[in-house]
Amino acid sequence: MSLLKIQNLKANINGNKILHGINLEINPGEVHAIMGPNGSGKTTLASVLAGNKQYIVTDGTIEFDSKNLLEMETEIRSREGLFLAFQYPVEIPGVTNINFLRVALNEHRKYKGLEPYEPAEFLKLMREKAKIVEIDPKFFSRAVNEGFSGGEKKRNEIFQMAMLEPKLAILDETDSGLDIDALRIVADGVNALKNKNNSFLVITHYQRLLNYIVPDFVHILYKGKIVKSGTKELAMELEERGYDWIKDELS
Amino acid sequence: MSFKEYLINNFENILAKYNFQNLEERRTTFKEFEKEGLPNLKNEDWKYTPINFLYNNDFELIANPQLDITSFTKKKSNSYIPENSNIFTFCNGIFAENESINLGDVKLEINDDIFNNISDNFPDGQMKASLNNDIFYKINQSLAPKSNKINIVSNSNPTTIILAASGETSNSFVNSKLHISVDKNVETSIFIYYLNTNQKKVFINQLLEFEIKENAQVKIYMIENDDNYLINNISLQQLKDSNLQFHIFSLRGNFIRNFIRNSLDATGIQSVIYGLYLPNGNDIIDNHILMTHNKPNCHSNQQLKGIMQDKSRGIFNGKILVQKDAQKTDAYQSNKNILVTKDASIYTKPALEIYADDVKCSHGATSGFLQEEELFYLTSRGIGVEESKSLLLKAFANEIIEKVTEENLKLWLQKEIEILI
Numbered sequence: 309m310s311l312l313k314i315q316n317l318k319a320n321i322n323g324n325k326i327l328h329g330i331n332l333e334i335n336p337g338e339v340h341a342i343m344g345p346n347g348s349g350k351t352t353l354a355s356v357l358a359g360n361k362q363y364i365v366t367d368g369t370i371e372f373d374s375k376n377l378l379e380m381e382t383e384i385r386s387r388e389g390l391f392l393a394f395q396y397p398v399e400i401p402g403v404t405n406i407n408f409l410r411v412a413l414n415e416h417r418k419y420k421g422l423e424p425y426e427p428a429e430f431l432k433l434m435r436e437k438a439k440i441v442e443i444d445p446k447f448f449s450r451a452v453n454e455g456f457s458g459g460e461k462k463r464n465e466i467f468q469m470a471m472l473e474p475k476l477a478i479l480d481e482t483d484s485g486l487d488i489d490a491l492r493i494v495a496d497g498v499n500a501l502k503n504k505n506n507s508f509l510v511i512t513h514y515q516r517l518l519n520y521i522v523p524d525f526v527h528i529l530y531k532g533k534i535v536k537s538g539t540k541e542l543a544m545e546l547e548e549r550g551y552d553w554i555k556d557e558l559s
Numbered sequence: 560m561s562f563k564e565y566l567i568n569n570f571e572n573i574l575a576k577y578n579f580q581n582l583e584e585r586r587t588t589f590k591e592f593e594k595e596g597l598p599n600l601k602n603e604d605w606k607y608t609p610i611n612f613l614y615n616n617d618f619e620l621i622a623n624p625q626l627d628i629t630s631f632t633k634k635k636s637n638s639y640i641p642e643n644s645n646i647f648t649f650c651n652g653i654f655a656e657n658e659s660i661n662l663g664d665v666k667l668e669i670n671d672d673i674f675n676n677i678s679d680n681f682p683d684g685q686m687k688a689s690l691n692n693d694i695f696y697k698i699n700q701s702l703a704p705k706s707n708k709i710n711i712v713s714n715s716n717p718t719t720i721i722l723a724a725s726g727e728t729s730n731s732f733v734n735s736k737l738h739i740s741v742d743k744n745v746e747t748s749i750f751i752y753y754l755n756t757n758q759k760k761v762f763i764n765q766l767l768e769f770e771i772k773e774n775a776q777v778k779i780y781m782i783e784n785d786d787n788y789l790i791n792n793i794s795l796q797q798l799k800d801s802n803l804q805f806h807i808f809s810l811r812g813n814f815i816r817n818f819i820r821n822s823l824d825a826t827g828i829q830s831v832i833y834g835l836y837l838p839n840g841n842d843i844i845d846n847h848i849l850m851t852h853n854k855p856n857c858h859s860n861q862q863l864k865g866i867m868q869d870k871s872r873g874i875f876n877g878k879i880l881v882q883k884d885a886q887k888t889d890a891y892q893s894n895k896n897i898l899v900t901k902d903a904s905i906y907t908k909p910a911l912e913i914y915a916d917d918v919k920c921s922h923g924a925t926s927g928f929l930q931e932e933e934l935f936y937l938t939s940r941g942i943g944v945e946e947s948k949s950l951l952l953k954a955f956a957n958e959i960i961e962k963v964t965e966e967n968l969k970l971w972l973q974k975e976i977e978i979l980i
Binding site: 358359360361362381382383385386387391392394397398400401402403407408409411412413415416419451468472 | 930931933935938947950954957
């Protein structure tokens with residue numbers, strides 16, 4: 309049974325129609341990549357999945373783990389196992405990483421009917437997960453993303469993902485603004501977290517990231533629709549021939 | 560009957576009933592109040608601070624209080640009082656010896672000399688005028704029972720000042736005057752509370768004076784944490800090389816008006832004001848600050864933050880005034896506000912007035928709702944909306960609480976904030 313099933317999804321922001329009927333199905337353990345030129349609707353799709361209310365869904369359905377995702381509030385989607393690694397992670401002055409994650413994880417546990425973590429147990433978990441993305445424990449007591457470099461912010465997203473252990477992680481242009489070393493750390497982190505039960509939706513403009521996080525399927529999003537799907541070779545072809553090839557083919 | 564009519568009709572009775580001294584000076588001052596009346600919204604300093612609670616008067620002036628010990632003890636125990644603290648309690652402007660402890664660091668002097676004011680020493684005309692034109696200052700000068708003076712002479716123990724208001728059966732109107740001086744080279748902390756030990760409403764019209772002498776190092780923690788109507792005129796004078804950290808937490812109160820006037824009258828002074836105000840319900844909290852640099856090489860900094868909940872209103876009006884002698888002044892001011900609801904409001908007006916040419920000054924103000932992007936980020940990690948808001952608001956408030964160096968007070972404040980936000 310599929311983990312995510314999107315059917316005929318249409319969405320607007322500020323009255324502008326961005327998504328014109330998306331169909332996509334992701335099974336547990338699969339890595340899907342969505343590629344597309346600027347303005348094709350990649351971030352809109354990620355935002356709609358995460359429950360950003362600025363985007364209005366006008367048609368279509370989304371099933372997540374056999375439940376109606378569109379009926380869930382943002383926090384419920386998270387507790388049900390959906391995670392969005394933001395393209396531009398927000399700085400939250402005054403809220404420390406450790407406090408933020410403790411509250412978040414304990415809300416997840418409460419949702420599952422579990423007791424909150426003991427402080428020592430929680431700290432141990434944080435230390436373990438921090439290793440995956442090479443985060444210094446000194447980061448724990450710093451405010452969320454405040455004063456972080458672009459690369460640190462992206463690593464922090466993957467760190468949060470490691471802590472929350474989602475069923476489906478959506479990586480929204482996680483590679484943008486990363487140098488090659490940071491890209492490798494982020495990709496290694498994702499690969500370390502990958503298993504047969506969880507799935508990834510990797511949204512990217514470039515093929516570069518897909519050398520490190522190898523997708524099972526590649527979809528090309530153009531003008532709010534998936535116009536072509538294939539395997540990782542499609543990404544290679546796109547890299548070689550550019551998006552104009554797709555545009556020409558469609559016109 | 561309006562509050563003004565009540566005072567005019569009863570002024571002579573009050574003078575006689577409580578055997579007040581300096582009658583002629585009191586009458587002269589009161590005449591000015593009679594002529595001018597209560598401030599209204601046309602007065603620039605009161606433009607956004609409506610004093611509706613005084614339109615239909617239901618207060619009675621009481622200057623011979625019976626302190627309700629049960630209520631006082633309870634409220635005192637809910638306050639943070641440091642260990643080994645001198646405690647000076649005043650009830651309705653009169654020293655309450657039984658509720659006070661002097662460990663020997665403090666000299667107390669009580670007399671009728673209420674017209675001897677620290678503002679008489681202010682070198683700057685604008686500063687003097689600002690206080691002298693304040694109607695509630697005039698009312699205080701006409702009706703404060705005694706001149707209370709505390710002189711802190713050594714730095715071994717902190718001092719807690721409890722300004723209590725009592726009234727037995729009626730809503731009481733209290734005028735209170737207290738002068739605190741900190742001697743040369745003394746390093747000390749002062750904690751100030753305003754407690755309503757009345758079963759009914761109280762309106763406290765306070766005049767507080769601080770004289771921070773040469774090289775004194777002083778931390779003042781002013782904690783407004785009771786359901787009072789409070790007008791708090793605070794006059795400060797700092798002398799050479801003194802260092803003041805003034806923390807003001809307006810946590811609870813139906814109506815609070817703080818007007819801090821600080822005169823930096825010598826060189827090498829450091830003066831910092833940290834403020835946090837958290838009105839809710841229909842509360843009004845107003846902070847006015849006039850920081851005057853009269854001499855060179857002084858540093859001042861004002862950082863105030865407010866969180867307005869429900870239908871409450873916040874007002875900030877702060878000015879840095881740099882006189883022409885005050886070269887090499889280094890002065891900053893910042894006021895940041897969050898409106899939690901659409902019915903809450905904030906009026907903020909930062910100002911600089913500079914007559915010297917070699918200074919570094921800056922000011923800034925922000926106000927707005929919680930950031931949707933921040934809320935979305937938190938909820939996208941599974942944190943509920945209300946919990947997310949609370950996290951963000953506490954973080955916002957915590958920046959001011961973190962300035963407190965007294966660890967136990969910091970914890971006490973954080974607990975109070977948990978209840979309020």
